[in-house]
Amino acid sequence: MANQARNLVPIDEAEAEDGPAMKALPTDRHRLFVRALYQVKPGHGAQVKAARMAGWGSPTSTPKTMSVIASRLAHDPRVQAALYEEDQKRIRATAPRAIKALAALVEDPKHRDHARGIAMVLDRLHPIETTHKVTVEHEASSSMKATAEVMERILALAARAGVPAMIDVTPQKEASR
Amino acid sequence: MIISTREIEEHALWQSTWSDDERVLAHTPPGYWYDLVNISMVKRLLQARDMRADLRLRFLEWLNGIVHGNLSLDAMQTVAPACDTAMQMIDEMQHLSIDDKCRLMRKWDIMAGFCNLNPSLIEAMKLFRHPIGVAA
Numbered sequence: 001m002a003n004q005a006r007n008l009v010p011i012d013e014a015e016a017e018d019g020p021a022m023k024a025l026p027t028d029r030h031r032l033f034v035r036a037l038y039q040v041k042p043g044h045g046a047q048v049k050a051a052r053m054a055g056w057g058s059p060t061s062t063p064k065t066m067s068v069i070a071s072r073l074a075h076d077p078r079v080q081a082a083l084y085e086e087d088q089k090r091i092r093a094t095a096p097r098a099i100k101a102l103a104a105l106v107e108d109p110k111h112r113d114h115a116r117g118i119a120m121v122l123d124r125l126h127p128i129e130t131t132h133k134v135t136v137e138h139e140a141s142s143s144m145k146a147t148a149e150v151m152e153r154i155l156a157l158a159a160r161a162g163v164p165a166m167i168d169v170t171p172q173k174e175a176s177r
Numbered sequence: 178m179i180i181s182t183r184e185i186e187e188h189a190l191w192q193s194t195w196s197d198d199e200r201v202l203a204h205t206p207p208g209y210w211y212d213l214v215n216i217s218m219v220k221r222l223l224q225a226r227d228m229r230a231d232l233r234l235r236f237l238e239w240l241n242g243i244v245h246g247n248l249s250l251d252a253m254q255t256v257a258p259a260c261d262t263a264m265q266m267i268d269e270m271q272h273l274s275i276d277d278k279c280r281l282m283r284k285w286d287i288m289a290g291f292c293n294l295n296p297s298l299i300e301a302m303k304l305f306r307h308p309i310g311v312a313a
Contacts, residue, residue: 157237162254163223
């Protein structure tokens with residue numbers, strides 16, 4: 001089993017430049033593991049297979065050992081960041097093909113999803129108008145409330161004591177008139 | 178202490194020479210004298226325009242709280258801010274202990290000095306809740 005795993009086809013080096021997360025991985029074997037995950041068939045044992053493809057383990061490593069290695073790799077935050085980065089790149093790279101397929105769908109009236117394809121395109125070209133009622137509640141901060149309360153109290157006490165409040169509470173616009 | 182009849186007569190004679198204002202001052206409990214002087218001082222301090230709002234509020238709260246007993250709201254409102262000379266006199270007292278300050282402020286001639294500088298102190302005494310000793 002182990003010997004068979006070592007004879008896997010080597011992973012192609014990515015032609016595109018690696019992103020920051022991929023570059024941040026500690027070794028080339030980590031980067032190879034990330035790339036291998038996109039090449040192996042998804043499902044049970046995919047991570048172990050990807051780890052073997054990337055050169056992890058030894059010819060004598062047991063399946064259990066390889067499982068532990070693959071699990072640790074897959075749960076490494078650095079590897080997960082690199083996977084997220086690769087996901088974004090590959091989704092973007094797939095977009096032209098998706099658009100081409102959608103165009104073919106729209107052009108083919110006999111296709112069973114023809115109407116759905118047209119709706120998808122129209123939704124993106126002329127989105128259904130929706131009205132959002134947004135209620136904005138402004139709550140004065142505690143300091144603002146305190147300031148207003150202090151000013152109010154000063155004015156009340158100054159009036160009670162028969163002394164001028166000595167605080168200009170006239171709004172700026174009013175004062176400039 | 179035995180007070181002779183002669184001394185009583187002399188005291189009565191001296192009292193008969195009092196003016197109305199002197200009588201009001203003499204019959205106002207001395208504890209209120211210091212309060213009135215302090216009111217005039219605080220009102221003078223409140224004339225500062227650059228005073229922080231929190232400090233101004235503290236002074237105003239003090240003024241509000243000083244209304245008690247015979248010292249009516251009208252009396253507090255009647256007190257005018259202290260003049261420069263009165264403020265200098267108050268400043269001179271600042272280094273004294275609170276006991277010495279109170280002892281000093283109970284002296285007749287000291288309070289008379291403040292009243293001469295700020296006649297509103299006497300007017301305020303006349304507005305006490307239970308006016309005492311005002312000549313008929």
